[in-house]
Amino acid sequence: MCGAVRFEARDVPSKCGACHCEMCRRWTGSALIGVTVPTDSITWTGPVKTLQSSDWAERGFCPDCGTGLFFRVTMQGQWFGSTELPVGVFDDPNGFEMTNEIYIDHKPDSFAYEGQSGRRLLTRQDCVEKYGVLEGGGPED
Numbered sequence: 001m002c003g004a005v006r007f008e009a010r011d012v013p014s015k016c017g018a019c020h021c022e023m024c025r026r027w028t029g030s031a032l033i034g035v036t037v038p039t040d041s042i043t044w045t046g047p048v049k050t051l052q053s054s055d056w057a058e059r060g061f062c063p064d065c066g067t068g069l070f071f072r073v074t075m076q077g078q079w080f081g082s083t084e085l086p087v088g089v090f091d092d093p094n095g096f097e098m099t100n101e102i103y104i105d106h107k108p109d110s111f112a113y114e115g116q117s118g119r120r121l122l123t124r125q126d127c128v129e130k131y132g133v134l135e136g137g138g139p140e141d
Contacts, residue, residue, distance in 0.1 A: 001067040002064050002067070005047065005062045006046055007044050008042070009037050009043075009085065011037060012035060012041075013036070014095060015097050016096040017034065017098060017101060018098060018101040018113070019032045019034070019101075020103040020104060021124070023053060027068055032071065032086060035087060036082050038082055039082060042085075047064065048061075048069060049061055049062075057072060057074055057075070059072075068086060071084040079131065098119065101119060102122045102126075102127050105123040
């Protein structure tokens with residue numbers, strides 16, 4: 001938001017997803033709509049602070065203005081080595097296709113996205129079963 005932090009990312013896919021868990025909603029003020037990028041393909045310039053937001057993940061932010069910059073799993077496992085970048089931090093946030101939503105059973109009833117046909121929708125329990133790292137890490141446990 002303030003411009004103190006910039007980044008360059010390579011290997012950015014065109015698909016993004018939304019997370020409706022309570023932690024992401026509190027962090028973003030809405031759902032986290034993000035794109036998963038290999039961590040080593042991102043180069044940051046400027047001050048970046050991190051907060052260990054659970055036993056297994058951290059969130060990055062600008063210490064000057066507080067803008068949320070990324071979500072990253074810190075525990076070894078399936079998602080280690082990737083970083084979730086909010087679509088809104090890209091200079092051009094256009095062109096991403098939302099292909100999945102997780103914690104769909106926690107989505108506020110006021111949220112509605114266009115074009116849900118064909119999108120993969122996972123409940124909290126689906127996420128725990130599919131991505132075991134999520135078990136016991138959220139504020140609702």
